[in-house]
Amino acid sequence: xxxxxxxxxxxxxxxxxxxxxxxxxxxxxxxxxxxxxxxxxxxxxxxxxxxxxxxxxxxxxxxxxxxxxxxxxxxxxxxxxxxxxxxxxxxxxxxxxxxxxxxxxxxxxxxxxxxxxxxxxxxxxxxxxxxxxxxxxxxxxxxxxxxxxxxxxxxxxxxxxxxxxxxxxxxxxxxxxxxxxxxxxxxxxxxxxxxxxxxxxxxxxxxxxxxxxxxxxxxxxxxxxxxxxxxxxxxxxxxxxxxxxxxxxxxxxxxxxxxxxxxxxxxxxxxxxxxxxxxxxxxxxxxxxxxxxxxxxxxxxxxxxxxxxxxxxxxxxxxxxxxxxxxxxxxxxxxxxxxxxxxxxxxxxxxxxxxxxxxxxxxx
Numbered sequence: 001x002x003x004x005x006x007x008x009x010x011x012x013x014x015x016x017x018x019x020x021x022x023x024x025x026x027x028x029x030x031x032x033x034x035x036x037x038x039x040x041x042x043x044x045x046x047x048x049x050x051x052x053x054x055x056x057x058x059x060x061x062x063x064x065x066x067x068x069x070x071x072x073x074x075x076x077x078x079x080x081x082x083x084x085x086x087x088x089x090x091x092x093x094x095x096x097x098x099x100x101x102x103x104x105x106x107x108x109x110x111x112x113x114x115x116x117x118x119x120x121x122x123x124x125x126x127x128x129x130x131x132x133x134x135x136x137x138x139x140x141x142x143x144x145x146x147x148x149x150x151x152x153x154x155x156x157x158x159x160x161x162x163x164x165x166x167x168x169x170x171x172x173x174x175x176x177x178x179x180x181x182x183x184x185x186x187x188x189x190x191x192x193x194x195x196x197x198x199x200x201x202x203x204x205x206x207x208x209x210x211x212x213x214x215x216x217x218x219x220x221x222x223x224x225x226x227x228x229x230x231x232x233x234x235x236x237x238x239x240x241x242x243x244x245x246x247x248x249x250x251x252x253x254x255x256x257x258x259x260x261x262x263x264x265x266x267x268x269x270x271x272x273x274x275x276x277x278x279x280x281x282x283x284x285x286x287x288x289x290x291x292x293x294x295x296x297x298x299x300x301x302x303x304x305x306x307x308x309x310x311x312x313x314x315x316x317x318x319x320x321x322x323x324x325x326x327x328x329x330x331x332x333x334x335x336x337x338x339x340x341x342x343x344x345x346x347x348x349x350x351x352x353x354x355x356x357x358x359x360x361x362x363x364x
Contacts, residue, residue, distance in 0.1 A: 008303055013289055016289075017083070024078040027071065034064055034065075034268075035064070035071075035072070036068070038061045038062070042058065045057060049133075053129045054129075055128070055129045063111075063114075063115045064115050071276075074104070078105070078283060081097070082283065098283075099287065101283075102280065102284055102287060105276075112272060116269035119262040119263070119266030130255060137155065137156050138177060138179070141153050141179045142178060157211075160210070160250060161212050163257065164215070165250035166245055166249070167213070171227070171246070174208065175208075176205070178205060192204065208225035210224070211224060213245040214244065284305075285307070287305075288304070288305040288309075289303045290303075
């Protein structure tokens with residue numbers, strides 16, 4: 001029994017073909033939107049790849065870009081097919097193509113759904129990439145004279161100012177690294193030498209942060225050094241007072257930023273997927289209705305259209321059997337008990353038995 005069978009008159013078939021022609025062109029625009037969203041996400045990631053570790057974070061934008069390009073091609077072809085389906089004579093040349101086209105389009109729309117879901121599952125990979133990348137960027141913040149690292153100070157400073165953040169997890173990350181270059185340390189100062197000797201790795205560690213961590217909206221002048229020393233500043237208590245530096249870590253700030261972008265892209269991709277599914281359902285109805293009208297031979301008469309010719313269970317069993325039987329036609333049995341009548345012929349007398357032979361008489 002056919003699933004969701006609908007009866008179509010010639011007028012309804014023509015209107016369906018015209019509507020689907022328009023919707024396929026709208027789908028071309030949706031493919032351009034997917035391509036643009038993927039390109040936008042890729043550019044946003046590339047802007048800050050200096051503070052991201054290498055990983056699979058580009059898989060989502062690359063997939064969206066690929067799906068967008070394929071969507072434009074498939075829907076352009078779908079628009080041409082639906083335009084010709086308004087004429088039964090033109091439909092005949094697409095008759096053998098439409099079913100493979102519908103199957104391929106169904107698989108393609110599934111990839112749109114996968115891309116949308118990947119936007120929501122990318123957070124863990126992105127968080128790890130940001131954690132490792134920011135850790136290394138902060139570690140090499142002081143290396144302004146080393147080629148390949150000299151840009152990191154500017155990158156980190158602009159990042160902290162732009163996203164109103166400080167450190168990787170927070171401002172205390174700067175306490176654990178030497179972020180002041182040795183060229184700016186007075187090695188003749190006893191205080192500097194004592195700090196270098198007090199650390200097992202010979203690092204100059206201070207409870208201070210770079211200027212880019214300062215909050216310009218704070219009414220108090222920025223306190224960058226001795227943040228945890230109450231006696232070093234007048235009327236100051238670092239445990240109770242709201243510090244005049246950014247409290248949020250840059251990993252959290254960037255993660256929130258990219259999560260918002262990917263959430264919006266995921267919603268857009270889901271809406272496009274639903275739209276593509278609805279167009280595909282319409283194309284399936286048009287294909288079955290036009291096929292049946294050709295079988296009936298009355299191009300002006302009514303015809304039935306459906307999603308599946310048989311029930312879901314029967315269709316699933318049929319497709320499973322097709323998959324199981326793939327390649328069996330080319331297999332050769334190696335079981336000794338199975339014989340082929342065309343090989344291993346036992347006799348060569350063509351079925352003749354007990355043939356009497358005449359002896360040649362001896363010459364006298």
